[in-house]
Amino acid sequence: MFEITLITVGKLKEKFYISAAQEYEKRLKGYCQFRIFELPEYKLPENPSPAQIATGLDKEAEQIMQKIPKGAWFCILTPEGKLLSSEALAEKIEQIKNTGKSSACFLIGSSFGIADSIKKAADFKLSMSPMTFPHHLARIMVLEQIYRAESIQAGSKYHK
Numbered sequence: 001m002f003e004i005t006l007i008t009v010g011k012l013k014e015k016f017y018i019s020a021a022q023e024y025e026k027r028l029k030g031y032c033q034f035r036i037f038e039l040p041e042y043k044l045p046e047n048p049s050p051a052q053i054a055t056g057l058d059k060e061a062e063q064i065m066q067k068i069p070k071g072a073w074f075c076i077l078t079p080e081g082k083l084l085s086s087e088a089l090a091e092k093i094e095q096i097k098n099t100g101k102s103s104a105c106f107l108i109g110s111s112f113g114i115a116d117s118i119k120k121a122a123d124f125k126l127s128m129s130p131m132t133f134p135h136h137l138a139r140i141m142v143l144e145q146i147y148r149a150e151s152i153q154a155g156s157k158y159h160k
Contacts, residue, residue, distance in 0.1 A: 003033040003103035004146060007067050009060050009110040010041045010135050017136045024143035031150035037067045041110045053112050061115035064107060072103040074123045076114055077142060079132075081125030086159060089145060090152035092124070106146065108138055 012018045021036075028034040040063075042056035068074055073096045084092065096104055107114070107122075119125070128141060151158040 001033050002097055003035070003069065004028065005067070005069055005072065005103065005105040006036045006108070006139075006142065006146070007039065007064055007105065008036065008108045008135075008139055009039050009064070011038045012136055012139065014136065017140060020140045021143060024140070024147050027147050028143070028150065031147075031154060039063045039067070044112070057110070057112060057115035058117070060110055061118045064118055065121070068105050069103045071101065072105040073101050074105050074107070074121060075126050076107045076109070076119060076122040077128060077138065078109070078114060078119065078125050079127055079130070081127035083127050083129070086145060086148050087152060089126075090149035093149050094153050106142060108135060108142060111135055
């Protein structure tokens with residue numbers, strides 16, 4: 001069975017986000033082996049300098065690299081990424097499966113972004129929208145879109 005991993009930097013705190021995430025995680029397990037890694041966001045001062053931000057992103061990158069499954073197709077969520085429809089994302093994941101890869105890994109970085117080293121390691125850069133969303137909401141949106149992609153591939157009526 002295909003494995004999908006979601007790596008997030010930062011933890012959910014609000015109960016409604018936690019409930020929504022758990023629901024999509026449960027649904028995804030009907031289509032794939034799904035796991036999520038929540039990594040801590042590097043602690044920065046109130047008004048960090050660019051150098052402090054870069055240091056924090058590099059520290060986060062070390063943790064991220066340890067969690068990416070070996071041989072996985074690696075996709076980062078970033079504003080400079082490519083916009084895809086739900087159908088196009090489903091097709092992209094299907095293509096990955098057809099290449100013989102056994103897993104895909106998605107990353108939602110911290111509120112300060114993603115280190116350049118991680119961006120260079122990515123196989124694909126995906127943008128959710130030109131708009132900005134809170135990271136907690138972005139996680140739910142990514143979970144829903146991965147679930148939708150899997151349900152599209154399965155021919156489910158979920159996607160209308």
